[in-house]
Amino acid sequence: MKTEKRKDKHIKTALKKESQFKKTNLFEEVELIYNALTDFELNKVKTSTKFFGKKFSIPLSVRPITGGTEKSFKFNKNIALACEKKTIGFSLGSMRTGLEKKSKIKYFKFRKFAPSVFLEANIGALELQKYSAEKIDDFVSEIKADAVSVHLNIAQELMQNPKTKGFSKQFGNIKKFAEKSCFPVIVKEVGNGISFETAKKLNKTKVKAIDAAGRGGTSFVRIDSILYSRKRFKETFGEFGIPTAASVLMTKKACNKKIIASGGIRNGLDICKSLVLGADLAGIAVPALQQAKKGEKSVEKLIEVLEQELKISMFLISAKNLKELGKKKFVLQKNLQKWTDT
Numbered sequence: 472m473k474t475e476k477r478k479d480k481h482i483k484t485a486l487k488k489e490s491q492f493k494k495t496n497l498f499e500e501v502e503l504i505y506n507a508l509t510d511f512e513l514n515k516v517k518t519s520t521k522f523f524g525k526k527f528s529i530p531l532s533v534r535p536i537t538g539g540t541e542k543s544f545k546f547n548k549n550i551a552l553a554c555e556k557k558t559i560g561f562s563l564g565s566m567r568t569g570l571e572k573k574s575k576i577k578y579f580k581f582r583k584f585a586p587s588v589f590l591e592a593n594i595g596a597l598e599l600q601k602y603s604a605e606k607i608d609d610f611v612s613e614i615k616a617d618a619v620s621v622h623l624n625i626a627q628e629l630m631q632n633p634k635t636k637g638f639s640k641q642f643g644n645i646k647k648f649a650e651k652s653c654f655p656v657i658v659k660e661v662g663n664g665i666s667f668e669t670a671k672k673l674n675k676t677k678v679k680a681i682d683a684a685g686r687g688g689t690s691f692v693r694i695d696s697i698l699y700s701r702k703r704f705k706e707t708f709g710e711f712g713i714p715t716a717a718s719v720l721m722t723k724k725a726c727n728k729k730i731i732a733s734g735g736i737r738n739g740l741d742i743c744k745s746l747v748l749g750a751d752l753a754g755i756a757v758p759a760l761q762q763a764k765k766g767e768k769s770v771e772k773l774i775e776v777l778e779q780e781l782k783i784s785m786f787l788i789s790a791k792n793l794k795e796l797g798k799k800k801f802v803l804q805k806n807l808q809k810w811t812d813t
């Protein structure tokens with residue numbers, strides 16, 4: 472299937488319920504400690520932060536979804552405008568089509584809609600074998616992005632083509648790219664999570680941040696096994712992966728990089744729990760895509776609701792700001808604890 476056709480089909484399939492994991496991200500097993508006798512008012516709760524020097528009104532980023540086609544441009548434009556209005560991070564989907572065909576770069580130019588946001592470009596780890604750091608950096612400069620995220624997606628690639636090769640070179644290529652690139656490099660999964668072992672390996676590189684992108688939200692394995700009519704793979708691997716809460720805890724334990732928690736983040740309490748577990752930002756993908764279909768205002772409304780819920784969550788545990796939030800104690804239930812003991 473051609474890259475552009477696949478991109479548009481990804482959007483359509485991602486909006487269907489069957490793209491979502493049945494298993495959860497285990498955030499329900501993270502319990503926060505309620506404080507009934509607080510000594511400040513809700514309006515004193517502050518959620519602003521900085522990430523790589525850029526301002527965020529709440530610690531939230533829309534994770535990479537799409538890019539490179541006319542259809543994707545419309546979705547991304549609505550998301551970019553809302554992210555600018557609400558001062559949160561915005562990420563573009565893989566730059567592959569833009570690298571393959573120079574004429575497609577116009578579908579990645581969003582800086583004019585989001586002049587002040589932390590803007591991420593994105594590329595697959597397998598693509599690092601084909602393109603030099605200079606070529607990728609040129610693309611990132613041309614679209615005026617602040618950073619580049621590199622996605623690891625072994626499970627997804629194998630759903631597209633079980634004969635795919637090149638995985639053994641991924642780590643070396645990421646290491647080299649992070650050394651050569653002029654931009655901060657973020658490594659992310661696409662919904663199957665980062666393990667302790669993977670995070671430990673990445674800790675030895677110049678990669679600046681890790682997005683856990685764990686199980687419990689959108690499953691790319693489900694999306695691609697549907698697109699490529701691999702019904703059996705969907706049954707076998709459709710629930711495979713590390714739950715986001717476990718992945719964030721493992722990543723925190725294994726490395727000292729900045730952390731983004733994504734994969735099934737669906738409300739402000741999930742964002743709050745992400746930060747208590749040690750993440751610097753939380754991220755959403757499909758919830759933003761669903762609202763982008765309706766328009767920019769719908770994306771804005773979603774961000775407003777998440778902000779309100781985050782503030783209430785922080786207030787309920789007596790955290791006035793993100794610094795205080797990061798020091799709050801938490802309780803892990805049994806299943807999640809088992810993951811972190813591994």
Ligand SMILES: Cc1cc2nc3c(=O)[nH]c(=O)nc-3n(C[C@H](O)[C@H](O)[C@H](O)COP(=O)(O)O)c2cc1C
Pocket residue numbers: 481482485534535536537563564565593620621622659660661662684687688689733734735736754755756757758
């Ligand atoms: C349609 C679609 C396309 C995506 N494309 C990319 C991509 O190009 N690069 C990437 O790193 N992640 C990509 N992702 C993965 C998301 O960034 C995110 O990790 C995943 O959807 C989990 O978040 P969610 O549960 O909030 O949807 C994509 C997700 C969707 C739904």
